[in-house]
Amino acid sequence: MLQFIIRRIAVSGLILLLGSFVLYVATINSGDPLEDLRESNARNREQLMEARAEIMNLDVPWWQRYLGWLTGASKCLVLQCDLGTTMSGSSVNNMLIQSAGASLRLVTLATFLALFIGITLGILSAIRQYSGFDYGITFLAFLFYSLPVFWAAVLLKEYGAIRFNRWMADPNLSLVMIAAVGLVFAILVTSVLGGPIRRQALTFLVTFLVVFGAVYYFDSVNWWQRPALGLPLIIVGGLVALAFMLVMTVGLQNRKIMYAGLITIAVGIVGYFVTRPLMENPSSWWVVLGLALTTVVVSGAIGWLMGGFERKIAMWVTAMTGLGLGFFAFMDYLLRAWSGFLELTPGRQIATIGDTRIDPARFTGTFWENIYNWGIQLILPTIVLTIISIAAYSRYTRASMLETINQDYIRTARSKGLSDRVVYTKHALRNALIPITTIVAFDFASLLGGAVITETIFGWKGLGAMFAQGLNTVDPNPVMGYYLVAGGAAVMMNMLADIAYAFLDPRIRR
Template sequence: MLRFILRRVGISALILLLGSVFLFILTINSGDPLKDLRESRDENRATQMEQRTRLMGLDQPWYQRYWVWLVGVGKCFTLSCDLGRSSTGVNMTAALGDAASSTLRLVTLATVLAIAIGVTLGILAAIRQYSGFDYAVTFMAFLFFSLPVFWFAVLLKQFGAIKFNNWIKDPSVSLTTAIVIGLLAGITVASVLGGDGKRRLMTFGITGLFIFGAITYFDSVGWWRKPALGLGIVVLVSVAAALLLVMLTTGLRNKKVIYAAATTIVVGIIGYFAFQGWITDASYTRLLIMLGIAVAVAIPIGWFWGGWDKAVAIWVSIGTAVAFALMTALDQLLRNFAAFLEAKGNRPVIGTIGSGTPNFEGAFWTGIWDWGVQLILPTIVLTVISLASYSRYTRASMLETIQQDYVRTARSKGLSERVVMSKHALRNALIPITTIVAFDFAGLISGAVVTESVFGWQGMGALFQQGLDRVDPMPVMAFYLVTGTAAVLMNLVADIAYAFLDPRIRT
């Protein structure tokens, strides 16, 4: 296995090196970096051209300029990167750090959401092949895949930012809108859960009435500007998450695992009050410490109740603890929405330009709201782009796996459909998906160029665009250093994941 990994690392490094050479040559031959100065009528034009020539090394052969850049990149192994300076004198190492942090924050969240939602939809569509839900997922997948990125982004700016900013000033939901939302929610949930006609009708009615009642209640108490979940909703969602984990692992027959999840929730309720001070006056360090404590407490709970299935009980307890912790954080975040609106003052709640509000001052939770609302719209754009491919590939892979002999054998042995799908079919169906994840992550960074341009994010896209416009290889090569390395590393991870999922691939 070690030899397999080392061979892949060597090949990946060679590909990365050759790609950087070709990109450098293409960039420096794409135009004239002195064009703006040649057209200038400034008296100091000659001096400025001489300074830029010296700064960019235009009097040197291309291979010497490339070698200087490569040596600077090599210093990254000693944590002292030197990516040179742009044609305007900007330190590219510092500029890349700011741009990469902005873009990776956006792309990482979009990738995680696309994988979670897309793979789940693909699995459900495969299990319920040719059903109404399957057709709906297929239609939405092709629709999202065909959407022009810039057009969809502009629509989101109009309806997700401008219209929302106008609505949140005096929020209210009409009776007709509440009924329509309830009907749509009922249809969606009924189509996902399936069953016979009676069960679908009951699911539709219960869901529709619940959503309609919730919206009406929220509207009457002014929840839209002062939202909160409360301990009851936190516990309810945690119980639902625990039941889901139990059903996906051992089923409801294993009482020991259920007791472990229930004990974890009880301990979570105690911790909710014990750490209330830290939750209210939070910081990233405190949140990580509390999450670590939740996981550390969940492990012995699962071990104590697990019996002969301790490993599964521990994982279910950890999952329940993490769900409780996340819902607690979400509750506190919602409680600070009113403070966020007050801190914004007369400024738009969701800005259409930039990744944050300039000179914004607020506490920890209001600060999260500030960069979080700016993250919503571009994240939706990038997530929708990838959602189609994940759902379609997962559906096709699951359908192919379900028809294999070993799946039929598992069913003939009397295993439940849950065990057959989760433990036999899903693992083998995930092998092709690993390739999609690897390519999609790097592709999203490149696709973020358009998204960042529409939403005014100063990320990798802006860096790349500036380099092309000025025929400056330094910003372009900095962009390649991140995107190329991400593409190579993700493909390397995919190769290693292949080897673990199917040991035959190692040879």
């Protein structure tokens, strides 16, 4: 195994080296870095040209310039990168740190969201093959996958930012809009649950009435400007988390683990009131993370004490139930801060161009309002990157799941009398997710590279802007800085996928 890992690292390093050579040569031959100065009418034009030529080492042969860059880049192995300067004399190191941080915020969040949503939809589509839900997800997946990024971004800027900000000035919904929202949710829930026609009709009617009533109530109390979950919805969220974990593990018939989960929710409610002074305005994220860790420990301990012979499963169920309850409590505090954020940023809640957050040093809001200030700018570009990845993940997961559930060992599991829940979660799902490891590796790298278009449209100062600037000005150092991050991420993620495959399937090691 060690030889396999070393061999993959060596091959990955060679690929990065060859790729850097090709990109460097292509960049320096894509135009004239002095073109703007040659067309200038400035009196000191010659001096400016000489200064730029000296900064960019244009009087040095191209291969020496490449070797100089490669020498500086190789120092990254000992955390002492020297990527040179731009044609204006700015440090590429500093530019790369700022740009990579902005891009990674987008790509990381989009990847996690796409993974969770896409894999979930793919599993449900495979389980309910050829149903209305399956056809609907298939249609939406192909639609999102074929969407031009620039077109989707323009629509989001218009409806998700400009019109949304106008609506937030005086938010209200007509009865027709409320009925449309209820209709959409009713169709979605009915298609997911399925069943006989009578049960589908009942599910559709109940869901429509519940959603219609909830949205009508929210609209009448101006919930859109002063939102909150409240203790009842937090408890409902905890119960939903418990039911989900039971269905995915031991089923709803296991009373012992169910009671452990209910006690976890009861303890969590007490903890909600006890920790209120800390959570009203936490001093830092460490307070929130510390409470989350405490929640996992206490919830796991309840599962351990009440789980009996199934302690490990009980700990897993109660820990995830506690985290689910804590998540809804977190969202309650966050939603309550929305009204304060509206007062601090009237008329520009969601920006259409760039990072328009208030400087944290000058921001006077609370901890929760600062979350909006930090993250509200990520919403639109993250949505664009997410919906495209969701389409790919859902289709790959569906195909892998369908291939797995038709295997002989799945039929053997069914013949033993195992329930569909056990067959799907403990036998089919684990093996169906093995090919997804490769897809995730490719997708993360492609998102990082494809963010160039998204960042350009939204004016986001990330790696995409850095790459475009270097390419437009025929400045190789910013382009190579982009390559170092994007190409390195692509090679690294694929190498990790290969190593993970080798662990999962020993035959690959040969």
